[in-house]
Amino acid sequence: MTTWIILGGIVLIVFWIIGTYNSLVKLRTQAEEGWSDIDVQLKRRYDLIPNLIETVKGYAAHEKEVFQKVTEARANAMRAESGGNAKELLAAENMLSSTLKSLFAVSENYPQLKADQNFAKLQDELADTENKIQASRRFYNGTVRDLNTKIDTFPTKLIASPFGFAKREFFEVENEAERATPQVKF
Numbered sequence: 001m002t003t004w005i006i007l008g009g010i011v012l013i014v015f016w017i018i019g020t021y022n023s024l025v026k027l028r029t030q031a032e033e034g035w036s037d038i039d040v041q042l043k044r045r046y047d048l049i050p051n052l053i054e055t056v057k058g059y060a061a062h063e064k065e066v067f068q069k070v071t072e073a074r075a076n077a078m079r080a081e082s083g084g085n086a087k088e089l090l091a092a093e094n095m096l097s098s099t100l101k102s103l104f105a106v107s108e109n110y111p112q113l114k115a116d117q118n119f120a121k122l123q124d125e126l127a128d129t130e131n132k133i134q135a136s137r138r139f140y141n142g143t144v145r146d147l148n149t150k151i152d153t154f155p156t157k158l159i160a161s162p163f164g165f166a167k168r169e170f171f172e173v174e175n176e177a178e179r180a181t182p183q184v185k186f
Contacts, residue, residue: 020159027147031168034140035084038171041133042081042093048129049074049100052122056103066102073099086169100126137171144168 053067073096080092148167151160159165 017159020156021163024147024150024156024160024163024165027143027150028165030143031140031147034136034143037136038133038140039081041129041136042077042089045126045129045133046074046078048122048126049096052103052119052126055119055122066099070096070099070103086171090171141170144170 077092077096080089150156151165
């Protein structure tokens with residue numbers, strides 16, 4: 001009888017270890033999916049920016065410095081994205097958002113540009129992309145929160161460490177001024 005109780009206890013522990021391991025794998029995979037979603041939306045944004053610049057260039061040819069800054073910020077953001085480091089990507093994305101604001105400010109000086117259908121369509125697509133980036137970041141951060149919580153809680157912590165599960169960094173803004181939503185006005 002005692003043997004059956006001990007054997008039953010061991011079976012329960014084994015099933016608990018398997019269940020805990022599988023739930024950690026699921027959360028890690030969801031975090032990777034969230035990061036991938038952010039990458040997809042950032043790529044979409046990077047593809048839209050050259051089209052936006054070309055449209056604005058047609059109306060504001062003498063604003064070369066603004067175009068150069070936006071192009072450089074886009075290139076830096078793309079390099080940071082390929083690196084996979086959340087903090088570097090965040091800094092590069094914040095710089096890109098800042099330079100895009102200056103591009104949109106240029107458009108204020110050109111009423112014909114604001115009326116251009118291509119520009120309006122690009123503006124709408126960029127706004128839609130920004131919303132998708134925000135949703136992707138929320139999904140990623142929610143999954144990272146769940147994963148980090150599970151890794152830190154007892155008794156799961158006993159399983160997470162030996163099997164190599166590590167906490168992930170949140171995709172967050174460190175500078176308070178950058179927490180404000182950029183205003184895109186045309």
